[in-house]
Amino acid sequence: MRKPFRYVLYMMVGFLIYQIIDSGETGFSHTEVKNTLIIVMVAVFVLLLIVRVIKQRYDDRDGDS
Template sequence: MRKSFRYVLYLMVGFLIYQVIDSGETSLSHTEVKNTLIIAMIVVFVLLLIVRVIKQRYDDRSDKDS
């Protein structure tokens, strides 16, 4: 995935979350949403770190095989 596409995807997801929170149709309070988003950000960060480690291991193995 190209970096520019990734940033557009992040922007769209952030805008969607903003619209859902600001729509007033949710039963969640702003405090609950804030806590949920903090947890979601931490989970996404950890998943990205795991994917990065797996990708580096795969790249290291392919370099050794060549």
């Protein structure tokens, strides 16, 4: 699996969880929980991008030596 596809997959899983909560079939249908889930999804996505950049810099530094 290519790396960019992995991030899309993570976002799709998060969106699926969001839709399940929004469906009203669970006890977690409160607005606060939905808003928190959106914030968590964005935070995880940003953290994954940061880790990716750090890893690329680390790999580039090792390649130059």
